Amino acid sequence: MASKVRVNQDLQRERDRANFNLEQLTYIFDGSREYTQKRRYLEKRIAEDPELKGGPNYYFLSNSEKYANGVRKATLLAKKLKEYKLGDFTDAFLLRSIIFPNEASPMSLQIDMFIPGIMGLGTEEQQRRWGEKAMAYEIIGTYAQTELGHGTHLRGLETTATYDPTTHEFVLHSPTLTSIKWWPGGLGKTTNHAIVMAMLYTRGKCHGLHAFMVQTRDLETHEPLPGVEVGDIGPKMGYHTVDNGYLRLDHLHIPRMNMLMKNSQVLEDGTYVRKKSDKLSYGTMLFVRSTIVKGVATNALAQAATIAVRYSAVRRQSELKPGGVEPQVLDYVTQQYKLFPVISQAYAFSAVGLHLRNLYLRLNYDIQQGNVELLAEIHSLTCGLKAFSTDQMMWSVEICRLSCGGHGFSQASGLPKIYDVHVPACTYEGENTVLYLQCGRSLVKALLQAQKGVTLSGSMAYLSQVCDDKCSVTSQVTVDALLKSYEWRARRAVHKAARMYKGRLQAGEADYNAWNQTGVHLVLAAKAHCHKYVLKTFAESIQQAEAGADVVRVLQQLCLLYATHGVTTNSGQFLECGFMDTRQLELVNDHMLRLLTDIRPNAVALVDAFDFTDDKLCSVLGRYDGQVYENLYKWARQSSRNETQVRIFTTVTPQ
Ligand SMILES: CCCCCCCC(=O)SCCNC(=O)CCNC(=O)[C@H](O)C(C)(C)COP(=O)(O)OP(=O)(O)OC[C@H]1O[C@@H](n2cnc3c(N)ncnc32)[C@H](O)[C@@H]1OP(=O)(O)O
Numbered sequence: 344m345a346s347k348v349r350v351n352q353d354l355q356r357e358r359d360r361a362n363f364n365l366e367q368l369t370y371i372f373d374g375s376r377e378y379t380q381k382r383r384y385l386e387k388r389i390a391e392d393p394e395l396k397g398g399p400n401y402y403f404l405s406n407s408e409k410y411a412n413g414v415r416k417a418t419l420l421a422k423k424l425k426e427y428k429l430g431d432f433t434d435a436f437l438l439r440s441i442i443f444p445n446e447a448s449p450m451s452l453q454i455d456m457f458i459p460g461i462m463g464l465g466t467e468e469q470q471r472r473w474g475e476k477a478m479a480y481e482i483i484g485t486y487a488q489t490e491l492g493h494g495t496h497l498r499g500l501e502t503t504a505t506y507d508p509t510t511h512e513f514v515l516h517s518p519t520l521t522s523i524k525w526w527p528g529g530l531g532k533t534t535n536h537a538i539v540m541a542m543l544y545t546r547g548k549c550h551g552l553h554a555f556m557v558q559t560r561d562l563e564t565h566e567p568l569p570g571v572e573v574g575d576i577g578p579k580m581g582y583h584t585v586d587n588g589y590l591r592l593d594h595l596h597i598p599r600m601n602m603l604m605k606n607s608q609v610l611e612d613g614t615y616v617r618k619k620s621d622k623l624s625y626g627t628m629l630f631v632r633s634t635i636v637k638g639v640a641t642n643a644l645a646q647a648a649t650i651a652v653r654y655s656a657v658r659r660q661s662e663l664k665p666g667g668v669e670p671q672v673l674d675y676v677t678q679q680y681k682l683f684p685v686i687s688q689a690y691a692f693s694a695v696g697l698h699l700r701n702l703y704l705r706l707n708y709d710i711q712q713g714n715v716e717l718l719a720e721i722h723s724l725t726c727g728l729k730a731f732s733t734d735q736m737m738w739s740v741e742i743c744r745l746s747c748g749g750h751g752f753s754q755a756s757g758l759p760k761i762y763d764v765h766v767p768a769c770t771y772e773g774e775n776t777v778l779y780l781q782c783g784r785s786l787v788k789a790l791l792q793a794q795k796g797v798t799l800s801g802s803m804a805y806l807s808q809v810c811d812d813k814c815s816v817t818s819q820v821t822v823d824a825l826l827k828s829y830e831w832r833a834r835r836a837v838h839k840a841a842r843m844y845k846g847r848l849q850a851g852e853a854d855y856n857a858w859n860q861t862g863v864h865l866v867l868a869a870k871a872h873c874h875k876y877v878l879k880t881f882a883e884s885i886q887q888a889e890a891g892a893d894v895v896r897v898l899q900q901l902c903l904l905y906a907t908h909g910v911t912t913n914s915g916q917f918l919e920c921g922f923m924d925t926r927q928l929e930l931v932n933d934h935m936l937r938l939l940t941d942i943r944p945n946a947v948a949l950v951d952a953f954d955f956t957d958d959k960l961c962s963v964l965g966r967y968d969g970q971v972y973e974n975l976y977k978w979a980r981q982s983s984r985n986e987t988q989v990r991i992f993t994t995v996t997p998q
């Protein structure tokens with residue numbers, strides 16, 4: 344970004360000494376040059392669009408005002424998609440991310456789950472009937488699955504959809520208090536349709552969870568329809584712009600053809616035609632999990648790192664050299680140790696997220712051809728990586744906030760907003776522990792199969808491979824050598840969990856209890872497996888990168904930092920398996936510290952390459968020009984509290 348403004352001299356000096364091609368790194372982070380160009384074009388158009396530029400300062404709005412402003416922008420988003428002639432999914436996600444910088448749109452579920460649900464679970468006729476209206480924002484929908492009493496346990500959901508062959512209708516009902524749908528985004532006030540996940544009953548038999556298209560509000564008056572009670576669930580820790588809502592159904596009749604029937608059908612006479620896999624109904628969640636790694640975790644990590652590193656370059660504090668000038672806090676090694684691994688995580692998860700997107704597209708194609716072979720593997724991977732990436736994001740965003748001292752605690756930093764809007768990703772779309780357990784169980788099951796002679800493939804192939812039994816880390820600490828350590832750690836963790844599980848079975852324990860008692864080790868195995876997968880994917884993406892030697896060099900430094908930092912922060916597991924000894928661990932640790940020094944000259948350029956505009960970061964500390972203090976003072980004076988010197992409110996409220 345060519346800067347025409349007065350840039351803080353410390354920050355400018357940082358930029359002047361960068362020694363790699365920033366533009367090329369931006370293309371790699373974005374996934375392609377074309378995406379970067381489209382993103383920049385849209386960012387510029389939005390910044391100049393009179394209906395969108397400016398607007399109220401988010402930080403000084405009440406929660407209700409934040410929601411109202413969100414609805415205003417969401418309706419403009421729908422309008423701009425048409426006006427800018429943008430059609431496809433990626434464009435809609437991109438435009439939304441620009442119009443809603445670190446904010447969730449009250450209509451976010453429209454493109455996150457409602458449209459994917461129609462396209463993934465509906466027949467071609469149903470895709471035409473609702474998909475086109477949803478893409479045109481003629482109907483606004485959400486995805487209503489979670490209930491007051493159940494979110495994780497899908498087989499425990501209670502909402503019923505009972506088929507009546509005399510009327511060719513389904514009767515949808517919330518039979519209990521705990522069956523009330525609870526949490527769906529936009530359900531409270533914004534949406535007028537929902538994909539409702541309900542237990543399908545026909546001819547007195549339950550066929551499990553299926554998807555139903557339900558209109559919740561009148562398209563003209565927006566009033567709830569008869570048989571529908573909706574409302575907002577009340578204030579939350581974050582996500583203030585979204586009316587997460589509740590939905591209580593009272594014997595609501597919908598036509599038979601409102602069941603989304605791509606994978607299974609109910610015929611007019613009530614006959615149930617089963618699907619290829621009873622997990623295809625869960626397909627929408629699998630899609631969303633695959634988008635969370637890049638869309639949520641990577642995005643949050645990269646923004647938080649940008650803010651904290653830029654601020655650390657302009658913030659001077661304390662005394663390093665006795666009697667010397669106050670140094671940039673970025674020159675403290677402890678500050679580098681906090682922040683540089685976050686930069687490496689952002690680039691690592693970006694590579695994984697782009698890779699997962701391609702894997703999902705392949706799975707989706709296979710399923711269209713009736714081939715569900717990849718389903719189990721992609722389910723396991725998306726569960727593990729969604730949990731692993733969002734866990735890492737949660738901790739690292741908080742580390743970035745803490746690394747900015749007092750000003751990090753101010754909303755002006757933009758860091759609490761990043762945390763507020765992204766940390767729910769550790770819970771929604773599958774609570775992280777539950778997803779780790781899914782991944783851990785699939786790893787143990789795969790290993791047990793391998794021990795019976797089955798050849799493993801894909802991300803689990805390494806489980807049955809024999810490998811060196813001693814770490815090959817010498818004075819030359821390399822990614823390849825460390826990757827073997829990560830593989831060994833993961834393989835050993837899975838073997839340990841499998842031994843525990845089998846041991847309990849052989850001791851006569853019931854299967855469910857053997858799994859439960861092994862839970863802690865299943866989670867550890869899943870985390871080690873994901874950690875290895877991220878490092879391997881990051882390293883492979885660098886080998887395939889279309890970039891100059893300078894960019895490859897900085898990426899290799901970040902990859903090695905990711906690997907060495909991961910060893911030092913999980914050293915117990917690497918030592919425990921006897922694969923690495925304390926001398927080797929010290930070698931890795933020393934190498935990591937040297938990497939911090941090597942990366943220091945490029946730190947600001949590495950976050951500049953994420954290419955976030957000031958409008959996107961919404962941060963005084965992370966401004967591109969680094970003019971923090973004068974803008975903090977300007978920002979504070981906007982606070983409504985400063986409109987009066989003595990009275991609390993500008994208008995004296997009558998007693
Ligand atoms: C940016 C995005 C914004 C999004 C906003 C938020 C939207 C939401 O939160 S929507 C609601 C999200 N809710 C969830 O994710 C619910 C999480 N729970 C689940 O997915 C399931 O209950 C789960 C997976 C934990 C257990 O499912 P369950 O049917 O009990 O399966 P379970 O008995 O554990 O396993 C049975 C088999 O099914 C497999 N399986 C389970 N789920 C899936 C799936 N989705 N795909 C493929 N296979 C699956 C298991 O691997 C297992 O395989 P195997 O028998 O070979 O070992």
Ligand SMILES: Cc1cc2nc3c(=O)[nH]c(=O)nc-3n(C[C@H](O)[C@H](O)[C@H](O)COP(=O)(O)OP(=O)(O)OC[C@H]3O[C@@H](n4cnc5c(N)ncnc54)[C@H](O)[C@@H]3O)c2cc1C
Pocket residue numbers: 452485486487488489492493494495496525526527528582587767770771772773774776777780
């Ligand atoms: C901001 C936000 C937006 C959301 N949007 C939507 C939406 O649009 N649509 C929708 O349908 N839902 C939505 N949800 C709901 C979300 O999907 C659920 O909250 C989530 O799936 C977790 O389920 P739960 O709340 O029942 O937690 P629980 O499963 O009750 O978790 C409580 C604890 O129990 C543990 N636990 C549960 N099961 C097991 C197990 N089998 N083994 C070990 N431990 C277990 C968990 O690890 C956790 O520690 C949203 C939630 C949030 C926070």
